[in-house]
Amino acid sequence: MSPDELRAIIRTVPDFPKPGIQFRDIGTLLAHPEALGAAIEHLAERSHGAQAIAGMEARGFIFGAAVAIRLGVGFIPIRKPGKLPVETIGVDYDLEYGTDRLELDPSTMTHGARVAIVDDLIATGGTACAAAQLLRQAGAEIDRAVFVIDLPDLGGAAKLRSSGVEVEALIAFDGE
Numbered sequence: 001m002s003p004d005e006l007r008a009i010i011r012t013v014p015d016f017p018k019p020g021i022q023f024r025d026i027g028t029l030l031a032h033p034e035a036l037g038a039a040i041e042h043l044a045e046r047s048h049g050a051q052a053i054a055g056m057e058a059r060g061f062i063f064g065a066a067v068a069i070r071l072g073v074g075f076i077p078i079r080k081p082g083k084l085p086v087e088t089i090g091v092d093y094d095l096e097y098g099t100d101r102l103e104l105d106p107s108t109m110t111h112g113a114r115v116a117i118v119d120d121l122i123a124t125g126g127t128a129c130a131a132a133q134l135l136r137q138a139g140a141e142i143d144r145a146v147f148v149i150d151l152p153d154l155g156g157a158a159k160l161r162s163s164g165v166e167v168e169a170l171i172a173f174d175g176e
Helices: 003-009 033-046 059-071 128-137 154-162
Strands: 011-013 021-025 052-056 073-078 087-096 098-104 112-122 143-151 165-173
Touching: 003 033, 003 165, 021 128, 033 059, 033 143, 033 165, 052 059, 052 128, 059 073, 059 112, 073 098, 073 128, 098 128, 112 128, 112 154, 128 143, 128 154, 143 154, 154 165
Parallel strands: 052 073, 052 112, 112 143, 143 165
Antiparallel strands: 011 021, 087 098
8 A cells, every 4th residue: 555545544533632633543544454564564664774663652662563573673662751660761851831751771772773763653753852862872873763644844853854863754744
């Protein structure tokens, strides 16, 4: 399936979570086996050459783990705080109305490894930029991030590119 065919499968929910927002719901893509398989293949092609794949909790786990399996490389889970039973490293980052934190177990990756970030969507880029910073702090080389969906009007891909990461998305939707 082409990215345009995948785009047609993704449901848009108007006015969620608030009026004026067009929520792009990948649940319909996840429930469609052919579309899910095609999305994984497209993401894997764009992640070629990575020595590991990193994904952020939660939907980055779905896509990232599948891409890692497809490429025959390891998967590095980037977690919300307090979820790992071992010593972690973390980074705090700004949200629209506050802050959040990401953590990882640095022993799960090889220092100097080329790691690609895989996630379902990039909007403002806060989480993706924090993930790239965290992976670099752990010693990874991060030069690529791939997403199913980009919301370019929110500027996240541009923000991530400005930190030295090449960004690709299968589908772009205008608006918020």
